[in-house]
Amino acid sequence: MGTQPQTFDEATLREAIESANLPTLLMVMFQLTGDRRWIAEPYRPKRAKGMSDNDTGGFAPEIQDEVRAAAYDILQEWRGGRPVAVPLPDDEMLVELIATCVGEEVPSEFGPMFAEDMRASLEGDRPHPHVEDGAVLSVIIVGAGISGLAAAVELNAAGIRATIFEKNPDVGGTWWENRYPGCGVDTPSHVYSLSYQPRRWSTYYGKRDEVLDYVRDVARKTGVVDQVQFETAVESAVWDEGTQRWTVTTRTAEGVVSEHVANVVITAVGQLNRPAVPAIPGAETFTGRQFHSAEWPEGFDVAGLRVGVVGSGASAMQIVPAVADRVSSLTVFQRSPQWIAPSFNYSSPVPEPVHWLMDNVPNYRLWYRLRLSWLINDRLYPSLEIDPAWPHPERSINAHNDGHRRALTRYIQEELAGRDDLLEKSLPTYPPFGKRMLIDNGWYAALRKEGVELVTDGVASIDETGLTTTAGQHVELDVIVYATGFEAKKMLYPMDIRGRDGVSIRERWGDEDAKAYLGLTVPDFPNLMVMYGPNLNLGHGGSYMFAGECQARYIAQMCALLTERHVASFEVRRDVHDDYNQRVDAQHARMIWSHRGMDTWYRNSAGRIVTNSPWRVVDYWNMTRTVNPDDFVLAPAAEGELVEAGS
Known part of the structure; x- marks a missing residue:
């Protein structure tokens, strides 16, 4: 927890504390001192109104003054060398602290998820699978947007270096393509960030150019940009049952067609990348x-x-x-x-004193992010479940x-x-x-x-x-x-992807009925992982960055499983896939997007919800946290060894 005290002068510290979000600051004060009075009345923040930052915590002016004065003394003592009293709360305490911070009940099941985020921040990373010789596995990623970069970073941490094909001349995906006036995020910037890559955001909601710069920074700082072949579109991917490998055909902007062989293919093309333009007469x-x-x-x-x-x-x-x-x-x-x-x-700029707090005060940035994560994620979920007895x-x-x-x-x-x-x-x-x-x-x-x-x-x-x-x-x-949206339901279009026995993904899904286990993998398509696939859109709010990291971690575990078990392919069992999608549809039947009269891009012509996830964020985090090998058919190599990366 930032155990190395920072150097700061009195004026800077006082100015920063005046700009502090008090619910966030109180969590820091408790961790530094271990004094429970900072998480008890009269210092328990009130519940935030909507998406308000609730900077004052709902406190009366005299309580605000008491908190700021105490924070100044506590931070001065920490700067003087006082050790941190509670560097890493356990799961139970963490839930208590978050509930205190946001002023409302937070279920205990959220503890492990929040704890993982906190440990990752404190330790600079989170656990990864490890492949002794990652060069024995060849992986192709289609797309260098957020999903593709997240997958590549996670694979690199596991010791596997993927090749990325990107149709555009730069990384960024939708953030490179969309440049209309006013373009930006509608998720708070500090949450629309990867856990391992913070940024000094200039505004609380990032605009397109800054978000694109952020994605570029991620690609550059992690080294992933060196793995991308730009202006290279993937036209097809065909599974060869004899060799248990994929043949991926690409076309460059100059029209050069090439074939590439890989053990694993990861599509990271998103749902919102093919514009839907209405056919209007004339x-x-x-x-x-x-x-x-x-x-x-x-x-x-x-x-x-x-x-x-x-x-x-x-x-x-x-x-x-x-x-x-x-x-x-x-x-x-x-x-x-x-x-x-x-x-x-x-549209508000992030004040310099707030940047200073995030850069210098131990865990301030982390608590600010955790607090926002709760406010924009599963907090809203109860509002989306249909009450059959509701009279209106x-x-x-x-x-x-x-x-x-x-x-x-x-x-x-x-x-x-x-x-x-x-x-x-x-x-x-x-x-x-x-x-x-x-x-x-x-x-x-x-x-x-x-x-x-x-x-x-x-x-x-x-x-x-x-x-x-x-x-x-x-x-x-x-x-x-x-401004008519995208062909979101027509997933993986226009790529020609053919799995076992030449079956096409279009034949399997049609144009509007995609299904996948965990939104990631499909029977008859061995060693294919689909990021931001069916039923993965966060309909109730939240940041796709978090979902992307969950998927990337799961994919890295699957790739590691290939080498650990000395097998050539994994394929989700059909019964596992079908049971999962039955549960998806059953839960959606209880969700607002299935409510009578609703007409959205989430639903296909038969009324099935194809794009949105029916799960809470914590549910999906649990589902993807650890691969269960029993969910898959693991096939031994039919011919030779795994193809080496770059072959």
């Missing part, structure tokens, strides 16, 4: 500029232009406030309104959910006060969290601006000069932006 006749939000032309400026944004989801939420003051006119074509939560610090299914699904609805409705009414026309169009009729919850980054303020119009009629057609709605309104435009 679109080809439009004489202005039109493009999907994920294909925003680099350097293109909409200043002074008449812009139409088709869609009102996450991408539109970021684009509209970013351009509203610069365009000649802005028309938003909304299919359905979204529930939008208030933002407390979405037309508006909500349980009492918790109804409370969110009331609070969110009040917020929308306050933001659109005096604009009944906008309120009528903006207040959703479905339960909160039925679609992705968005964060208000200036959306309602943008809708109120002169020159901005919100249209709720459908889009009927496009002609040379603009767009016509189903109500017959024609809107003249210079630019049409399709």
